[in-house]
Amino acid sequence: MxxxxxxxxxxxxxxxxxxxxxxxxxxxxxxxxxxxxxxxxxxxxxxxxxxxxxxxxxxxxxxxxxxxxxxxxxxxxxxxxxxxxxxxxxxxxxxxxxxxxxxxxxxxxxxxxxxxxxxxxxxxxxxxxxxxxxxxxxxxxxRRSELSPREMEVCELLVRGMSNKEIANELNISEGTVRVHVSHLLPKLGCTDRAQAIAEAFRRGIVHVTDPPKK
The missing domain is CATH 3.40.50.2300 (Response regulator)
Structure with missing residues (x-):
């Protein structure tokens, strides 16, 4: 032994x-x-x-x-x-x-x-x-660019189906600022629109389903 x-x-x-x-x-x-x-x-x-x-x-x-x-x-x-x-x-x-x-x-x-x-x-x-x-x-x-903490928050809210206005209200920022964050995170994810970004966020494990998407 x-x-x-x-x-x-x-x-x-x-x-x-x-x-x-x-x-x-x-x-x-x-x-x-x-x-x-x-x-x-x-x-x-x-x-x-x-x-x-x-x-x-x-x-x-x-x-x-x-x-x-x-x-x-x-x-x-x-x-x-x-x-x-x-x-x-x-x-x-x-x-x-x-x-x-x-x-x-x-x-x-x-x-x-x-x-x-x-x-x-x-x-x-x-x-x-x-x-x-x-x-x-x-x-x-x-090898890819990392999303900033704020871009991560915006991405998570996009996945929940929120509009720019709703995201702005949730994060207490302007709609213009939301649009800027979205315009930055799309190329970082290799996407050209919100639908692609949502699918890519799930694929990479950036976000996961925890609550039903907002209607």
Whole structure:
């Protein structure tokens, strides 16, 4: 029997069955053990502070505080934290935000079990094993101009079906300023009209559906 300590893994996902599945994969390995499970971003921060896991598997879309913000808060307090994002969202903006926040790597939830445990071992020793498809999306995102915070807000409201006037009222700015922001964000998204911009925002993971679009 090996005398080496096991890799202590924390799992954070709001879906019970996902936690069960990931836990079964981790606990099936002789050199790993799940030591904590969380359901949202706030629990991720609290549990990390309490247990100091060697590796954390964390979903990106969590209730309350989302995964990107949770990663940022954990890294701010524990720069050495080793976090692997496990997500159903594969947009290049999702990947970019997670890696920018401090995640070591990013995998989709359909990842093969053996590939996942290999990634846990690699991240545990300080490596960043980024899958080829994730790496290509990350490179594509880094080559493009980034939307400003205000342009992001305008884009999110466009997706909700708001007119320029409604966006202006929502953000407490003039309609002219809204038109300027729209004219700037369209070429950054490689689009020529609002409909294309909305579709591209979804494709890249810039926005996600959380509420029904405004009629």
């Amino acid at each position: 090996s005398s080496e300590p096991k890799i202590r893994v924390m799992i954070v996902d709001d879906h019970f069955m996902i936690r069960v599945g990931l836990g079964a994969i981790v606990n099936s390995q002789p050199d790993m053990a799940v030591i904590a499970e969380g359901r949202n971003g706030l629990e991720a921060i609290e549990l990390y502070d309490k247990h100091r896991p060697d590796v954390t598997l964390l979903d990106l879309r969590l209730p309350g505080l989302d995964g990107v913000k949770a990663i940022g808060e954990i890294i701010k307090k524990f720069p050495e934290a080793r976090i692997i994002v496990i997500s159903t969202y594969g947009g290049d903006e999702d990947i970019f935000r997670a890696m920018q926040a401090g995640a070591r790597t990013y995998y989709m939830k359909h990842v093969d079990g053996q590939e996942l445990v290999n990634a846990i071992r690699a991240v545990h020793v300080g490596e960043c094993p980024i899958p080829p498809d994730v790496a290509s999306r990350l490179v594509a995102r880094m």
